[in-house]
């Protein structure tokens with residue numbers, strides 16, 4: 001398929017969205033497409049255009065859209081009631097499954113979104129340590145809280161460790177409570193931890209930052225430093241949890257934090273996220289376990305929602321089966337190789353950055369190891385390449401291919417052909 005035709009009905013929806021939604025959308029994705037439905041590794045827009053889907057709901061649909069086992073689990077729960085506020089069996093079973101799977105998880109507290117999970121993880125780290133400052137890494141994405149938005153994607157990065165707020169409306173004082181270090185630079189992190197260790201409540205890191213894998217020794221070094229200084233280490237595993245391995249990036253890279261934030265896959269496509277961690281830290285959610293002034297109350301109307309928990313549990317059941325991760329990694333490797341050969345073959349200097357379950361191309365001849373080297377990429381070329389792929393029935397985010405267990409041989413073939421076509425057109429446009 002090349003070229004997309006839009007029906008009057010979809011165009012009318014896009015117009016309505018412009019009228020009633022700020023910037024014409026939900027704040028997440030391009031507002032020029034309205035998705036009607038998804039099945040396995042594909043989605044369809046309201047005009048009936050079909051796409052191989054590498055957006056995957058921004059990651060949660062790891063086993064594919066409308067997976068029959070997830071659908072059955074959800075449909076079994078819905079007639080029994082959809083939310084109770086009180087404990088429910090499905091939520092308890094999901095918590096048990098998470099504790100069994102995730103190395104750092106002695107206990108789990110449910111919330112509804114990844115932003116909340118990182119927000120509370122930072123809060124209980126501070127409560128535990130009795131210090132206010134958080135060390136985070138430039139370009140690390142931890143959701144939308146005031147803390148998380150410090151140097152998330154700064155247009156004009158400051159000198160380390162000065163934080164730059166990436167949103168209006170954040171109290172100026174928050175900036176002083178967050179220190180920023182470059183990802184994959186253990187030496188700088190070590191010197192900051194040594195200098196500010198006594199003020200630090202926690203260190204938060206995406207173990208795989210956006211697209212960038214940790215250099216060998218980086219996570220191990222952070223673990224050793226934080227242990228030495230008694231500072232809680234938080235892994236943000238909202239993306240990597242159950243994507244890189246059944247136990248997440250902490251299993252995959254073999255480094256166990258004190259706390260982690262989980263989301264996306266564990267809700268099976270429903271709003272569910274969690275803070276998980278060591279007993280002593282999770283105790284701050286339990287007023288009977290800590291002193292009154294160390295208690296961190298946490299309440300959420302939909303926490304442990306039984307429909308979301310049923311979807312999450314059914315997803316985890318599928319992921320436990322032998323061969324699942326091998327299949328996802330094999331799919332990812334094929335796509336990474338095809339992407340590289342299409343673009344390099346067309347004469348572009350590119351880096352394919354990531355791990356097989358999550359990667360993208362960066363148009364640069366420089367190696368990519370942190371936020372600033374990611375900025376070396378030619379964003380205009382990437383945008384154009386993505387647009388050419390979209391016209392060829394490939395849906396993806398601006399800078400990520402999320403790979404799914406449901407992507408089959410036909411999806412892979414279609415995508416590899418689209419890579420070739422789009423790369424050839426990009427090359428011909430460059431000549432003009």
Ligand SMILES: Cc1ncc(COP(=O)(O)O)c(C=O)c1O
Pocket residue numbers: 058112113114115116118141142143144206236237238239263264273
């Ligand atoms: C690493 C990471 N942390 C936190 C979040 C925030 O999660 P949510 O969008 O569910 O609030 C995201 C969202 O993409 C993420 O990628």
